Amino acid sequence: MSDKTKLPVGYEAIRDKGWLNAHKFLLLRRASQLFFLALFLLGPWFGIWWFKGNLSGSLTFNFLPLTDPFITLQGMVAGHWPALTALIGALIVGVAYAVIGGRVYCSWVCPINPVTDGAHWLHDKLGMTKGWQPKKETRYYVLGMVLIVSMLTGTIAWEFVNPISMVHRGLIFGVGFAWAFVLAVFLFDFAVSRRGWCGHLCPVGAFYGLLGTGSVLRVTANKREACDDCMDCFAVCPEMHVITPALRGSDDDTPLILSPDCTNCGRCIDVCSVDVFEFTHRFDDTPAPGRVRQKSTPAPKADKAA
Amino acid sequence: MSAPKSKKPMDRRRFLKDASRGVAGCALAGMGLTQFVSDARALPAQAIRPPGALEESDFLAACIRCGLCVRDCPYDTLSLAELGLDGPATGTPFFTARDVPCEMCEDIPCVVACPTGALDHNLTNIDDADMGVAVLIDEEACLNALGLRCDVCYRVCPVIDDAITLELRTNERSGAHAIFMPVVHSDACTGCGKCEKSCVLPDESAIKVLPKRIAQAHSADHYKLGWEENNPLVDELIDLPDRLPGSGTDNLAAPGGFLPGDLPDPSMEGGFTSGFKLPGTGGAGQ
Ligand code: SF4
Ligand code: SF4
Ligand code: SF4
Ligand code: SF4
Numbered sequence: 331m332s333d334k335t336k337l338p339v340g341y342e343a344i345r346d347k348g349w350l351n352a353h354k355f356l357l358l359r360r361a362s363q364l365f366f367l368a369l370f371l372l373g374p375w376f377g378i379w380w381f382k383g384n385l386s387g388s389l390t391f392n393f394l395p396l397t398d399p400f401i402t403l404q405g406m407v408a409g410h411w412p413a414l415t416a417l418i419g420a421l422i423v424g425v426a427y428a429v430i431g432g433r434v435y436c437s438w439v440c441p442i443n444p445v446t447d448g449a450h451w452l453h454d455k456l457g458m459t460k461g462w463q464p465k466k467e468t469r470y471y472v473l474g475m476v477l478i479v480s481m482l483t484g485t486i487a488w489e490f491v492n493p494i495s496m497v498h499r500g501l502i503f504g505v506g507f508a509w510a511f512v513l514a515v516f517l518f519d520f521a522v523s524r525r526g527w528c529g530h531l532c533p534v535g536a537f538y539g540l541l542g543t544g545s546v547l548r549v550t551a552n553k554r555e556a557c558d559d560c561m562d563c564f565a566v567c568p569e570m571h572v573i574t575p576a577l578r579g580s581d582d583d584t585p586l587i588l589s590p591d592c593t594n595c596g597r598c599i600d601v602c603s604v605d606v607f608e609f610t611h612r613f614d615d616t617p618a619p620g621r622v623r624q625k626s627t628p629a630p631k632a633d634k635a636a
Numbered sequence: 637m638s639a640p641k642s643k644k645p646m647d648r649r650r651f652l653k654d655a656s657r658g659v660a661g662c663a664l665a666g667m668g669l670t671q672f673v674s675d676a677r678a679l680p681a682q683a684i685r686p687p688g689a690l691e692e693s694d695f696l697a698a699c700i701r702c703g704l705c706v707r708d709c710p711y712d713t714l715s716l717a718e719l720g721l722d723g724p725a726t727g728t729p730f731f732t733a734r735d736v737p738c739e740m741c742e743d744i745p746c747v748v749a750c751p752t753g754a755l756d757h758n759l760t761n762i763d764d765a766d767m768g769v770a771v772l773i774d775e776e777a778c779l780n781a782l783g784l785r786c787d788v789c790y791r792v793c794p795v796i797d798d799a800i801t802l803e804l805r806t807n808e809r810s811g812a813h814a815i816f817m818p819v820v821h822s823d824a825c826t827g828c829g830k831c832e833k834s835c836v837l838p839d840e841s842a843i844k845v846l847p848k849r850i851a852q853a854h855s856a857d858h859y860k861l862g863w864e865e866n867n868p869l870v871d872e873l874i875d876l877p878d879r880l881p882g883s884g885t886d887n888l889a890a891p892g893g894f895l896p897g898d899l900p901d902p903s904m905e906g907g908f909t910s911g912f913k914l915p916g917t918g919g920a921g922q
Contacts, residue, residue: 373707386727387702387751395751401700405752408697410690413753416700465654468661475662475669483673485696489727490673495701499716499727503703506718508726 339565342603355596362438370502384499385439386489387419395419399427400537404480404488424541430594432542436528436535437568437595441498445512446528449519450568460524466571466591469536476533494534525568539590546611547594551576552585552618556604563598563607573598577606578620585618586610680723681850683730684767684827686714687738688747688759692849698754701727708749711739733829733845738767740794740828763795768827768845769852770800770820778842783807783815789831789843790818798824800831818843822852 343352350357370388372378382389387397397412397419405412412420427435437443479487489495493515496508515527528535551557554577563577564570572589579585599607610616679685679692686705689695706714706729713736717724724730729746731738740762747755759765770789772778779786780802793800800818807813818831820843827845835841 379707382707383702383704386700387704389704389749389751397700397702397751405697405700410694410697410752410754412698413751413757415751416753419751464661465658467655468658471658471662472665475666479666479669479673480697483670483677484693485673485677485725486700487669487673489701490676490725491669495727496719499701499703500718503706503716503727504718504721506722506726507720508718510719 337560339562340601342560343562343601346603352600355600359438359595360444363441363444366439367441367498367501370498374502384495384502385441386495386499387416394422396423399424399541400534401486401489403537404477404486407477408480408484408486427538427541427545429545430542430547431545431592432538432540432590433535433593434542434545434547435538436532437593440494440534441501442494442512442515442532443528445497445516446519446525447568449516450525453520453524458521458524461521462523462526464523464526464530466530468530469533469539472531473533473536473540488533492534529568543590544612545590546613548610548612548614549576549587549592549594549596549598549607550585550610550614550616550618551587551606552608552610552614552616553604553606554579554585555619555621557606557621558604560603562601562603566597566601568593568595568597580620581617583620584615586612586614588612676725678723679725679847681846682732682734682844683717683722683724684733684738684829684845684847686729686731686746686755687740687744687762687765687767687826688750688755688757689767690754690756695754696725696728698752699728700752700754701729702751703727703729704749704751705729705746705755708745710741710745712736713738714746731829733832734841735833737829737833738765738826739830740765740826763824763826765826765828766848767829768847769822769825770827770829770831770843770845771851772818772820772842773844773846774840774842777837778818779836780816780818781842783809783813785816786836787816787818788834788836792830792834794828794830795824795826799826822848 340352366385369381370384372380373382380391383396385398386401387395389395395415395418397416399420402412402416402420476488491511493508493511496511497505500506500508519525519527523530551573557577563573567573569589569591572587572592575583575589576585576587594609596607596609599605599609677692677696685692685695686709690698701716703716706716713731714729715722715731716727716729719726722730742762744759744762744765747757747759750757772781775781780790787802790796790800790802798821800820802816803819805815805817807815827848829845831843832841832845835843
């Protein structure tokens with residue numbers, strides 16, 4: 331661990347690249363999240379009905395149908411074969427995320443993301459302990475559980491509790507007491523389990539992660555040689571285990587972050603003062619030497635740091 | 637080399653422990669979710685699903701709660717249920733007839749808009765819609781039932797004279813007047829709720845649309861209404877053997893049981909002798 335580890339997260343990035351550059355993807359992401367909400371609010375608020383529906387299913391320009399593939403899958407498991415429109419919609423959405431990264435949904439679209447990010451920010455500010463950390467397979471268990479319950483009850487089971495649709499639909503169609511689910515997620519992430527919801531439990535994230543296993547858009551740590559061990563990327567990454575293999579890999583290991591858990595949020599790019607990371611595609615094979623000189627000793631240590 | 641070897645069983649044990657813990661946790665959460673889903677599935681009587689909605693149990697497997705039906709309803713009839721405020725499963729479409737009834741659009745835009753088929757696209761004639769059935773639920777308050785001429789529910793009904801008719805009855809109270817009783821016929825009523833909306837009584841309506849599962853009873857399979865056409869009391873006539881008093885009821889020579897000679901003398905002279913013999917009594921009648 332270098333002395334720099336002790337500096338506040340993002341300190342050097344802001345100093346070296348300026349505040350704006352050190353928050354570029356964060357700002358873009360917030361803008362994107364707002365954008366996807368605003369699209370649907372144009373109708374109810376301003377009477378412009380270009381985009382109708384919500385994230386579960388929508389119709390754009392009275393022409394383009396989009397459907398959430400996970401909800402569609404639950405419906406099928408529950409015993410309803412959806413009409414063609416919904417199937418086409420699910421296919422379009424599914425293919426799109428399979429290409430740009432399944433969990434792009436999580437970091438660029440999902441309205442719960444700002445909530446859990448907010449919870450994490452507060453959690454950090456108050457210096458709380460990480461709390462309960464479920465195993466990394468837990469989300470897949472939850473995913474399986476949701477599908478089983480859908481089958482047993484013959485309903486789209488997750489939609490009875492899904493905080494994502496609750497908040498998105500709520501803001502567009504009227505929220506009722508659905509905010510309670512959002513509050514519950516916030517409190518859970520804040521007080522019970524650091525990054526617990528999006529990082530360990532949410533079956534929607536698990537589903538999209540699996541969907542994007544082979545996605546083309548990826549983050550690479552191709553300038554990993556320049557890494558100065560400030561550890562800021564680990565501090566900001568919502569799925570920090572994805573960074574280690576790429577950043578700490580040796581010459582022969584790919585610098586690409588290939589884990590399906592990576593949300594393509596780009597915060598690591600923002601926060602790195604020496605620009606180790608950038609967006610690329612998964613076929614990028616630009617040689618990226620590992621940090622050969624330190625290879626012998628720091629490797630196990632780095633593992634621990636992750 | 638020996639170190640990793642000895643680690644292996646440990647890893648496996650740990651894996652099994654973690655896995656079983658995860659599975660158990662999820663089973664618990666799954667039971668909770670199942671319970672929650674079962675509770676939240678109950679559909680209150682006043683919440684009417686849009687036209688063409690599948691049977692409730694199928695509907696919850698089909699509807700993705702996108703609200704496109706809500707958006708395309710030109711009369712703002714439909715809304716998506718809000719958690720804790722409205723009865724139906726949160727986010728699913730419904731309407732409350734007393735607030736805004738369904739106007740029975742000819743092109744049924746709500747059904748057309750539905751991407752999943754939760755609203756059945758086979759419904760192309762709105763008169764075939766089956767959202768529920770109106771029931772004259774309070775005959776003590778209905779003005780027509782009291783012998784007045786209100787008729788409002790009858791007049792607003794889009795399927796007037798088929799779905800609601802006015803049936804003439806004697807007004808027992810006055811003894812001299814008629815009662816025009818609004819009567820709903822479930823085969824023609826679409827459940828649009830126009831009648832419920834328009835009932836002139838303050839607050840609650842005397843006529844209400846209810847889901848068919850609540851409003852309709854079914855007679856048992858073996859009941860026969862003999863006066864209905866093509867509905868005979870017995871499936872086919874059964875020809876039972878004729879057994880009449882007379883000598884030898886199984887006498888094929890005399891199918892009626894009487895031989896002409898056996899007939900008693902119509903003048904009844906010498907008393908009546910029955911040709912009928914009880915077995916073992918020597919032929920003497922009682
Ligand atoms: S038939 Fe017309 S009024 Fe009735 S729910 Fe559908 S869109 Fe609305
Ligand atoms: S359009 Fe269909 S899937 Fe969407 S909310 Fe209405 S009934 Fe449900
Ligand atoms: S609900 Fe009332 S108005 Fe509508 S069809 Fe039935 S009887 Fe007529
Ligand atoms: S509108 Fe109401 S009060 Fe009038 S006849 Fe119909 S049910 Fe009775």
